[in-house]
Amino acid sequence: MLVARIFPKDSGPYERCRTALSKIGELLDKFAVIRLFVIWSLTVTGTTLASGLDDRFLYWDWSTWTSGLLRLMISSLLFIIVLHPKSLWIAGSKRLNESGFAVHCALALLFIMIGGIGYVNDWDRFLLNTLPYIVGFAAGLLVFQFTLVLDDIKGEWNVEHWDNKFMFLGLSCLLFGLAVIFGIYFDDPILSTVSMVNLPFSLVAMVFTNHVRHLQRARFYPLFIFSLFLCVRAPWFLIPLAVLFFTFRIINYFRYGIVHPSFGVDFDEASHYV
Numbered sequence: 001m002l003v004a005r006i007f008p009k010d011s012g013p014y015e016r017c018r019t020a021l022s023k024i025g026e027l028l029d030k031f032a033v034i035r036l037f038v039i040w041s042l043t044v045t046g047t048t049l050a051s052g053l054d055d056r057f058l059y060w061d062w063s064t065w066t067s068g069l070l071r072l073m074i075s076s077l078l079f080i081i082v083l084h085p086k087s088l089w090i091a092g093s094k095r096l097n098e099s100g101f102a103v104h105c106a107l108a109l110l111f112i113m114i115g116g117i118g119y120v121n122d123w124d125r126f127l128l129n130t131l132p133y134i135v136g137f138a139a140g141l142l143v144f145q146f147t148l149v150l151d152d153i154k155g156e157w158n159v160e161h162w163d164n165k166f167m168f169l170g171l172s173c174l175l176f177g178l179a180v181i182f183g184i185y186f187d188d189p190i191l192s193t194v195s196m197v198n199l200p201f202s203l204v205a206m207v208f209t210n211h212v213r214h215l216q217r218a219r220f221y222p223l224f225i226f227s228l229f230l231c232v233r234a235p236w237f238l239i240p241l242a243v244l245f246f247t248f249r250i251i252n253y254f255r256y257g258i259v260h261p262s263f264g265v266d267f268d269e270a271s272h273y274v
Contacts, residue, residue: 001249001253001259003249003250003253004253004259007253007254009257014254017254018254018255021250021251021254021255022251022254022255024251025251025252025254025255028248028251031080031084032079032080032084032089032093033080033244034244034248035079035084035089035091035092036076036079036244037223037227037241037244037245038091038223039075039076039079039089039111040072040075040076040227040237040240040241040244041223041226041227041230042075042108042111042112042115042137043071043072043075043111043112043114043115044068044071044072044115044227044230044234044237045111045112045115045133045230046071046111046112046113046114046115046116046117046119046130047064047067047068047071047115047116047119047234048115048190048230048233048234049112049115049116049126049129049130049133049188050115050116050119050120050121050126051064051119051233051234052188052190052233053120053121053122053125053126053129054119054121056187058233059232059233060232060233060235061233061234061235062235062236064119064234064236065234065236067118068115068234068236068237069236069240071114071115071117072240074114075111075114075115078114083107088103088107089104089107091104091141091144092144092147092148092219093147094147095145095146095147096141096145101138101141104141105134105137105138105141108133108134108137109130109134112130112133112134113130116130129186129188131182132178132179132182132183132186132188132191133179133191135175135178135179135182136175136176136179136191136194136195136198136226138175139171139172139173139174139175139176139179139195139198139202140172140198140222140223140226142168142169142171142172142175142202143168143169143172143201143202143205143215143218143219143222144219145164145168146159146160146161146162146165146168146215147159147160148160148212148215148216148219150256156212157212157216158212159210159212159215162210165206165210166206169202169203169205169206169218170206172202172206172218173199173202173203173206176195176196176198176199176202177195177199179191179192179195180192180195180196180199183195190229190230190232190233193229194222194225194226194229197225198221198222198225198226201217201218201221201222202218204217204218205217205218220261227241245261248260248261249261249262
């Protein structure tokens with residue numbers, strides 16, 4: 001990472017920036033801003049789905065960028081002001097029960113609908129085509145039933161517990177498989193392709209030994225892949241994604257001396273990407 005070369009750890013400029021950016025990082029943690037990756041992706045899903053229903057071959061369309069950014073702002077405010085303070089969206093921070101799982105799927109539908117407002121011509125058709133996305137969302141949500149805890153001293157992630165590993169990850173594989181079938185049936189290339197690519201991450205985490213790296217891949221890469229596929233139809237989404245991604249990388253570097261989020265799945269591996 002370029003910032004790491006400009007501000008080496010333990011240098012004077014690094015220490016001066018660390019105090020200010022640590023405070024910003026604490027504020028971002030307070031409002032769980034990192035979860036906007038999911039919130040934003042769900043919102044843009046509604047926009048690309050509605051546009052795709054009108055034009056199956058829609059590609060690289062910049063025309064929705066102004067209204068799209070407005071929808072991201074609305075979704076962000078809804079999450080930060082309402083959902084997070086009321087603990088209605090806690091995926092990734094602890095294991096969900098049945099009602100919590102249902103609430104998250106309902107909220108995912110809400111964000112998709114926010115993204116579709118103004119673009120949907122036939123709401124019945126839109127909602128019918130949205131349901132397979134909820135199936136795919138549920139498949140990814142099951143992976144987040146295994147919470148990760150950061151060891152600040154060692155700079156390593158650990159899995160809190162692996163209870164019911166085969167049940168959760170096996171069901172995740174099944175739902176990704178269903179999403180593939182639904183995507184083919186509804187002629188939705190984004191849904192079918194993303195689900196097909198993401199299924200092996202849950203499968204590997206289920207079959208192989210309990211290692212945090214398998215779970216990190218199953219949590220990070222499916223969301224990253226899904227977001228990039230959305231950008232095929234809504235390329236403007238790359239800009240807010242990049243801003244959020246690099247903001248957290250820079251702040252976490254000054255807070256903990258690590259590069260996170262990263263395409264490396266642990267900090268020893270991530271060091272190759274600095």
